[in-house]
Amino acid sequence: MRMSVVLFDGFTALDVVGGYEVLANVPGIEVEIVAAEVGLVAADTRRLGLHAYRRLADTPLTDLLYIPGGPGVFNSIHDAALLAAITRLHASATWTFAVCNGVELLGAAGLLRGKQVTTNWFARDRVAAHGARVEKARFVRDGRLVTAAGVSASIDAGLFLAGLIAGEEIAKTIQLGIEYYPEPPFGNGTPDTASTTAQAMVRLFEESSVERLRDAKAPFERSSP
């Protein structure tokens, strides 16, 4: 089973690696990292670069389509070639796995009408505007579509999907392999119970995403545009 992780400029690294670290360890899943062009793709911080080794144009189909989110989504929802590739890969995929505001990319491609999904807490309205029914949940399954809430939720959603693909015993073994027995040092909760100060700060940060990505340069050569 081939899992194709789609990168775009300004992705969030943990959106990719959280689910990757789970799903790459499912027996029989072979991971590939794909993007518009072969080469380094810069994460949102501009301080980390992941290598894409296959072009989307050279990826006619896949078994598991993996779409991360990140501030780059604000630009990527206008990228017609990316949306066309997502539409094509989703059509034949056994599973589509979208994380965080990466779920918006499916919406922008017109693939979410009537679908039950989750997404990053601050992206709920934008995803709902594409006709999806957005739940306040860590992960949601609707048929062959599994969606995750923000960033680190890719781990929980990845374990959930690993359970669907390979069974609960394998998923629990992977949970041990990545030692996922979380203890957030300042307690758990939900985005909706976070302090209004924290919510306001994160929203401000998100609203400045496009400017930050435009103005910051990665300290490495990027071969993707």
Add this chain to the structure above:
Amino acid sequence: MRMSVVLFDGFTALDVVGGYEVLANVPGIEVEIVAAEVGLVAADTRRLGLHAYRRLADTPLTDLLYIPGGPGVFNSIHDAALLAAITRLHASATWTFAVCNGVELLGAAGLLRGKQVTTNWFARDRVAAHGARVEKARFVRDGRLVTAAGVSASIDAGLFLAGLIAGEEIAKTIQLGIEYYPEPPFGNGTPDTASTTAQAMVRLFEESSVERLRDAKAPFERSSP
């Protein structure tokens, strides 16, 4: 404040990205990815490559030394140049942050005598053999040394360190930013309460690490040896 993340062949991606995603968002922290050579470094799965853009030899000091773990540690503990660089960077760092069996690298460098640490559950004996007092904990602080249990514990430990550096309010804002309100789909626990089947499978996987790394080739050119 400069945070230097040290890569070596066969690192585990989530060991790096879990803590990076937290600490890169602490105001004033600038991340750099360093390795023996500039270029792509292959993760343990051989399906993901991260770009190192500074040589360890060109990194005389840092403020926050970040050491991930992974199957590659089995080889790297014999890499004298790496251990010398870790010793040098640790000497001047305000903080040293080591994850998973990456803690063994500090031990192999002779830096753990009498230190209180945690590590990946299956690496406890090997770390203790270097003179450390190993706790069964998600993260442990001993002075300027913060250690994390396996892989995903880099997130919890990163939030803990973010709180020490920038205060609890900032750490909680980052927790919201990465939406770290975990809900493991098959429940929480500890490595020690995992099923004996899962424990045996993970140990088998770990014991074959050196062979797996040697035999698998990454589908991209590696410029690091």
